[in-house]
Amino acid sequence: MRSFEALLMEYYLPLKHLHMLCAFLSATLFIGRLLLDVTGKPQWRHSPLRRLPHINDTLLLTLAFTLLAIGPWQPFTHQWLGFKILLLLGYIGFGVGALKQSLAVPTRTICALLALAQLAGIFYLARFKPVLFL
Incomplete structure (x- = not known):
C-alpha cells in the first residue's frame, strides 16, 4: 500500500505541467490583449476574450496553491x-x-x-x- 505522501507526489508533476500550461496561456492572453489594444481593435472587450483570462488565471492560482500544499517548495x-x-x-x-x-x-x-x-x-x-x- 502506498503512503499518502507518495500518492500526492504522483500527482505533483502532472499538476506542475498543467500549471505551466496555464501560465503560458495567461501570458499569451495578456500580450494578445495588449496587441489588440495597441492596434486599435478594442472589440475584444465585448467577446469571450474578456472573460477567458479570468477563468484561466483562477485555474492557474488554484494549481499554484495545490502545488504549494503538496510540493517541496x-x-x-x-x-x-x-x-x-x-x-x-x-x-x-x-x-x-x-x-x-x-x-x-x-x-x-x-x-x-x-x-x-x-x-x-x-x-x-x-x-x-x-x-x-x-
Missing part, C-alpha cells in the same frame, strides 16, 4: 518563490493598469512595460530557481 524558505509571489502581485497591478481604458496612453504603456518585465522575472524565477540571498 515554501515561499519564505525558498526565496525565489517568495520573490516570484511579490512579482506576481506587481504584474497583476500593472497588468490592470495596462488594460484600463480610462488611463492615458503613456501611463498604460508604462504599466504594460512594467507588467511584461515582471512577467519575465516570474518566468525566470520559475525556470531557474536561483538562490537570491545567502
Whole structure:
C-alpha cells in the first residue's frame, strides 16, 4: 500500500505541467490583449476574450496553491518563490493598469512595460530557481 505522501507526489508533476500550461496561456492572453489594444481593435472587450483570462488565471492560482500544499517548495524558505509571489502581485497591478481604458496612453504603456518585465522575472524565477540571498 502506498503512503499518502507518495500518492500526492504522483500527482505533483502532472499538476506542475498543467500549471505551466496555464501560465503560458495567461501570458499569451495578456500580450494578445495588449496587441489588440495597441492596434486599435478594442472589440475584444465585448467577446469571450474578456472573460477567458479570468477563468484561466483562477485555474492557474488554484494549481499554484495545490502545488504549494503538496510540493517541496515554501515561499519564505525558498526565496525565489517568495520573490516570484511579490512579482506576481506587481504584474497583476500593472497588468490592470495596462488594460484600463480610462488611463492615458503613456501611463498604460508604462504599466504594460512594467507588467511584461515582471512577467519575465516570474518566468525566470520559475525556470531557474536561483538562490537570491545567502
